[in-house]
Amino acid sequence: MRRLTGPATRSDERGAIAILVALLMVTLLGFAAVAVDVGMLYAERTQLRNGADSAALAVAQKCAKNPNGTDCATTSSLASGLANGNANDGLSNIQSIVLDKANRTVTVNAGSQEAGKEPNQVSLFFARALGLNTAQVSASASVAWGSPVKGTTAFPVAFSICQVQGYVDGTLQLLQNHGSNANADCNYGPSGAAVQGGFGWLVSDPGICGGLIDLAASESGSDPGNSYPSVCTATLNSWAASISAGKDVVVLLPVFNKVSGTGSGAVYGLISFAAFKVKGWKFSGNNSLPDSFQNTTSNVPSSVACDGNCRGIIGSFIQYVSLADGFTLGPVDANGATIVRLTQ
Structure with missing residues (x-):
């Protein structure tokens, strides 16, 4: 007696191909998440680092000229303005300004900020397919000042x-x-x-x-x-x-x-x-x-x-x-x- 196996085999092949395509799609989405989302996060951190650098240098310069001035403080509005100015969308979040006047140092910690969103969070795109909707991005810069000896x-x-x-x-x-x-x-x-x-x-x-x-x-x-x-x-x-x-x-x-x-x-x-x-x-x-x-x-x-x-x-x-x-x-x-x- 002849065994009829053709149709069943083709069905199995189609199923295997579907599974393979699904796996490849997940893999491709993973690569897209790496290529697009990680690249975007890198750009965001670069903007934050530039903003933190500018803010810390500006506060230190103010402290060097006048340690009792309003911009030589942990509430310096100058720092916020410079951090925002270095963000492509004009938004950033100064998490803290750590100022040590005795040792003449200042550290500015900056985080990302999206309009209407929680501080320090950046929305992701392709990574959402993997269950990752946001990522936290921050940067810091430390500056010292003093007279040369x-x-x-x-x-x-x-x-x-x-x-x-x-x-x-x-x-x-x-x-x-x-x-x-x-x-x-x-x-x-x-x-x-x-x-x-x-x-x-x-x-x-x-x-x-x-x-x-x-x-x-x-x-x-x-x-x-x-x-x-x-x-x-x-x-x-x-x-x-x-x-x-x-x-x-x-x-x-x-x-x-x-x-x-x-x-x-x-x-x-x-x-x-x-x-x-x-x-x-x-x-x-x-x-x-x-x-x-x-x-x-x-x-x-x-x-x-x-x-x-x-x-x-x-x-x-x-x-x-x-x-x-x-x-x-x-x-x-x-x-x-x-x-x-x-x-x-």
């Missing part, structure tokens, strides 16, 4: 404290290191042009315009010459190009309150870093770059012009909060610059 200077110059104390923010000054009675009321050292007046030359580290400065240690060595160190040619040309283009050139330079020794044997007692906005200079009898720049009355007021036998640097001390890296931070110094930077 150790780091590499951008130019081998140290200023006298009497030029920094009591300055009017942004007012141009001529700081001389040579010339008759140069800054006569600002002599913290022995007689001798190298360590007298508004500033003194430091000895650059080999091959560097400037060098590592540690306020905890006195800086030994002074360059008693008129001219700038030859290793600083590129730096001065770069400054001139930036100033000519209308850009600010602000450098953090050390401040001394005493000098011992003379000439190349001078030793500076350093106490802080100051923010100095450079306008011009004259470091030799040559009236062209890189020796001189914007030092005459055609560029600056006559009260700060530096011509003839004058040797000096023209600029202004300013209140400045920098994002500079590479400095060791300490307590905020009233006479110095302040730095804020991300730590997490």
Whole structure:
């Protein structure tokens, strides 16, 4: 007797194919969830991280300038505005602002926010087929602030404290290191042009315009010459190009309150870093770059012009909060610059 198995076998095959298609659909939906939903979650977290970074940096900058100000607080509206501004839909949720003024740190924790939805939740799309409707997304950023106590200077110059104390923010000054009675009321050292007046030359580290400065240690060595160190040619040309283009050139330079020794044997007692906005200079009898720049009355007021036998640097001390890296931070110094930077 012949056994009739054809129709039953085809039915089994169709059933198997249906099951296989169903399994493949689940798999494809899983891949779609990974490709679309995870990508969306990554973008959301990036926005939150940018917002948290901006908020933490802004709060730290406010604290560096005024620790008792309204924006140096755990309720800072500035933080919320910046966090929202970095979200594509303009919405985010500041979960908390952890502020430690004693140790000069702030941490901002931000979460996602959808209109009319619970905080910190992001709606998913394809993952709903797998029973996942939402996911929690958050990010945090930590920032520290303080005055620099150790780091590499951008130019081998140290200023006298009497030029920094009591300055009017942004007012141009001529700081001389040579010339008759140069800054006569600002002599913290022995007689001798190298360590007298508004500033003194430091000895650059080999091959560097400037060098590592540690306020905890006195800086030994002074360059008693008129001219700038030859290793600083590129730096001065770069400054001139930036100033000519209308850009600010602000450098953090050390401040001394005493000098011992003379000439190349001078030793500076350093106490802080100051923010100095450079306008011009004259470091030799040559009236062209890189020796001189914007030092005459055609560029600056006559009260700060530096011509003839004058040797000096023209600029202004300013209140400045920098994002500079590479400095060791300490307590905020009233006479110095302040730095804020991300730590997490």
